[in-house]
Amino acid sequence: MSQNGKIAALIVAAGGSSRMGGGTPKQFRDLGGKPMLRWSHESFSAHPSIAAVLTMVADDHRDHARAILPDAWIETGGASRRESVARGLRLLALKGVERVLIHDAARPFLSHAVIDRVLAALVSADGAMPVLPVADTLARGADHVLGDIVPRDGVVRVQTPQGFHLQSVIAAHAAWPADAEATDDAQMVRRLGGRVALVQGDAMLEKITYPDDLAGADMRLAWETRTAMGFDVHRLEDGEELWLGGVLIPHHRGLSGHSDADVALHALTDALLGTIAAGDIGTHFPPSDPQWKGAESGQFLEHAASLIAQRGGRIDFVDLTIICEAPKIGPHRAAMVERIAGLLNIDQSRVSLKATTTERLGFTGRGEGIATQAVATVRLPMAASA
Numbered sequence: 001m002s003q004n005g006k007i008a009a010l011i012v013a014a015g016g017s018s019r020m021g022g023g024t025p026k027q028f029r030d031l032g033g034k035p036m037l038r039w040s041h042e043s044f045s046a047h048p049s050i051a052a053v054l055t056m057v058a059d060d061h062r063d064h065a066r067a068i069l070p071d072a073w074i075e076t077g078g079a080s081r082r083e084s085v086a087r088g089l090r091l092l093a094l095k096g097v098e099r100v101l102i103h104d105a106a107r108p109f110l111s112h113a114v115i116d117r118v119l120a121a122l123v124s125a126d127g128a129m130p131v132l133p134v135a136d137t138l139a140r141g142a143d144h145v146l147g148d149i150v151p152r153d154g155v156v157r158v159q160t161p162q163g164f165h166l167q168s169v170i171a172a173h174a175a176w177p178a179d180a181e182a183t184d185d186a187q188m189v190r191r192l193g194g195r196v197a198l199v200q201g202d203a204m205l206e207k208i209t210y211p212d213d214l215a216g217a218d219m220r221l222a223w224e225t226r227t228a229m230g231f232d233v234h235r236l237e238d239g240e241e242l243w244l245g246g247v248l249i250p251h252h253r254g255l256s257g258h259s260d261a262d263v264a265l266h267a268l269t270d271a272l273l274g275t276i277a278a279g280d281i282g283t284h285f286p287p288s289d290p291q292w293k294g295a296e297s298g299q300f301l302e303h304a305a306s307l308i309a310q311r312g313g314r315i316d317f318v319d320l321t322i323i324c325e326a327p328k329i330g331p332h333r334a335a336m337v338e339r340i341a342g343l344l345n346i347d348q349s350r351v352s353l354k355a356t357t358t359e360r361l362g363f364t365g366r367g368e369g370i371a372t373q374a375v376a377t378v379r380l381p382m383a384a385s386a
């Protein structure tokens, strides 16, 4: 058998998720800012040894899958997992694939290390699959009553991707009794006398089956914390409204600028954009564009927050310092905090707003303008293959 032949991944995403309680099938649900299916698809696609990634979905989920993976190879699966895999294997054979990694979309966090271990073991075996030891005591039980303890020796927990030489797994599927269901492909290869090697699995590969698993998977995500700052100044002029921190403040002068000139929201928008290195407020809302004339700055802040949300990010904390002699900020602080928390859709305890003067020094001290400094801290999910 050639060890240099074309390797493909076959992702099985055709399930209907009855154990998730209905609704959107789990493989399409959001996990850390992207649909579950995309996690393992991206990991396979980014692996240098894998030449093709085929995803099998149910017929009525094709459009959904296409929206998630616009450029991917997607085909319709069968009535059972086994049928979906068999169809996928036949399609891969037509493409000259020699080895295949069969993977369940419900195991999103697939690292390249696991793929490498499976492929390495496949060099000298008919199949290879990742497994984990069983740490918990295993016991039989029925009707809420304990039965016999099941010996743990030699028992492993089976994961995917399972790797095979394409022709041997096709032969195993062909030979499997039509009326028997198989929970995985390795047992089918083994039934024909094939030797399936075991390699070290990964706790991150835990299968997502029940609704609670989604929350658990979310907790297993690795996060990176980003902190960025923003700064802005606007001029105080007669005949302008004073918008500050998203609140209209009664004052004899207001801030001037292209938009409503809310210097606090502008500084905070820049801080938030900074956490995802997405440029600054002028990148997204150019002052040369007439549509932003007099614009309410709350929408700038909401846009920055939506960009972070698209990345699966969470805003942990924001902190602002407004620098001016007048007006007094204290009486408006609570309203500003409430407004900012509302715009960002975070709890008010995650918003800090402070004010200071510059002891009548400089442009803020002379009342010519108002400045604001802002700092934002967000968490972003890290790619599983990193």
Ligand code: MG
Residues within 6 Å of the ligand: 232, 233, 234, 257, 261, 262, 263, 266
């Ligand atoms: Mg500004």
